[in-house]
Amino acid sequence: MTDHEVLDTLSRILGELLSADSLELTMETRRSDVPGWDSFNYINFIVAVEQELRVKFGLAEIESFENVGAIVKQIQRAKAR
């Protein structure tokens, strides 16, 4: 999967959770940039991503992702293992 494909998947999942059809994430997007992406939806988002991409994040990682790019990179690392 390219970073771009991962981004597309993350955008779709978050869009579904927030009922925002045209939501587009970039590597630089931060949670505070997206209306409604609160800690509650963040948990749902993380779990949905884990399920769909068959990866598992550590709690410390989840709590330290700075932006979407960090999530994408972590997914790529997990996939490469």
Next chain:
Amino acid sequence: MQWLPLPTDFRGDLRAALAQVDAVARLEQLSSLSNRRLDFVQTIQLDQAVRRQATEGAATFQPLKLALLASHTVEHLVSGITVAGLRRRLLIQTYVAPYGQYRQTVLANDSPLLSYRPDFLLFSLSPQQLLASVPSTASSQDAAAAVSETVDMLKLLWTEARERYGATIVQQTFMNVAEPLFGSYDRIAAGAPVNVIARLNDRVVEAAAEQAVSVLDIARQTERDGLDSWFDRARWLQGKLEVSPVMVPAYGEILVRVIGAHRGLAKKCLVLDLDNTLWGGVVGDVGQEGLVLGEGSGTGEAYLALQRYAKQLRDRGVVLAVCSKNDPTIAHTVFRDHPEMLLKPSDIAVFVANWEDKASNLVQIAERLNIGIDSLVFVDDNPAERARVRESLPMVAVPELPDDPSQYVRCLADAGYFEAIAYTAEDAQRAQQYAMNASRETLRLSADSLDGFLKGLEMNVAYGVVGRVDLQRVAQLVNKTNQFNPTTKRYSLQEITELTADEKCVALQFRLLDRLGDNGLVSVMILKPSNTPAVLEVDTWVMSCRVFGRQLEMEAMNIAAEIARARGATSLRGTYMPTAKNGVVKDLYAKLGFVQVDQLSSTQQATHWLLPLDSYAPHQTFITRRLSVATAETEPA
């Protein structure tokens, strides 16, 4: 949620539903999506779509208010609850009390629950607080004392919540999330956290049973599914979520099962296919001797296991029926003669074996039993038959039976169609009563005239005011009856108890007996003072569908008129409030001689009716009266 079929195209279906112009059609299509196996993201999407809908005018859906009181995060459970509600045509509005403030929310004098007025109130607590107060070295007395303290606190909250808000209380058992400390010895060590939670659950359930509080047994559910699938330690630490987001759809389902059972939405009848469902093989092809059934082979035992489960359901009051594409004689012969058959002809209330369409056969079965089509569960191994029935009768529950017969029972059991909130002697006999009814129906077909049929039944009504022993059954009947129920008012056990103690009100109960047996307590009528002096209001009147068409409504009205007159009333007033299900009583008051008092220009849906008692001529019926001995003091003067 394996019993629900997967959605074919969730996104497309959701979009199509939302594109519907008509609001009711939109809601209808959205609700059909709830009958699919949705993951938690889809569940959230469906919940959000439903929330944006106007629900006025959706008369075939029942609105309901729920309050969640928890010691941990429960906001995320709401989507699962909405969707599970939709699955039962309930529009559930959920109030979530502020995090951890379950005590304050119940006890505060300015509680938001006072204006919210929930119909149901759920206590969902995690065991951490109790565990913190019990050291693992605690003696059994100390551990027991700590458990008692928690149970006493809950009992107080139940009582207060019931009195203040009149809601039906549901208490969730405590999820046993404790880690092993002594190993298997945890079961013995009084202070071992695993043991403390287990004992707490035992005590909570006992107390709940005593106080008629309903239980949501999440402890048992997590045991069955595996604790790790429900409780994700990372989510707990991250946001104090006791239920993992993945399990939100399942949580909503098990909670709304309990709520639905209170509203009479549990299923009543299990309809079974035969070939490759109750036995292996097609009997028409291989003959009785060629069937795979019974001890000796694993597969044969798998079919037997389904029969055994069906029999257990029957013994607790679920009605069994057969619907099979088969030669009727051959099918019957297997029931009669096959030595390994556990189900006997007498277990089956209605037996339909023919070559007709199964959907129309199911309609007939419901008619014969005089129950709603939505009370049926249809079990069939054939995916094509299942799809056809779902298509033409979406209200029938059709579990997505797995291919492997060894998984049949698990699938049916997990689907939880027959959820109970109480179990009375009446319930145990219900299957038999329905079977008797089906034979009464046959009698009716053979009788020359309806009068001949009714006369031949030799009916008796035993009646009286509702007594203490009747309370459970009365509450059940009042809350579960949807058809013969002109006002569809619901009362909790508590409220009914208060009503029976109120001298200004009369709560009457009627049992119908006949030549074929006792139909049990089948009707309840509650009379209350109206705004007009000397006019008594028929506030609530419910009757079990088992006894429709037996003149009981007429005899009950005769009795009510006498009692009302004896109490100095000059008229009885009745109200008909139409719902999706009570069309059967639309003309009830007109038929009983009431006069409609609404002005013709009135646009409101409810109609009001008046029966002057001075000119009342009792209806002639074939029912003889018997006063219940225990309540002889209510005999009219």
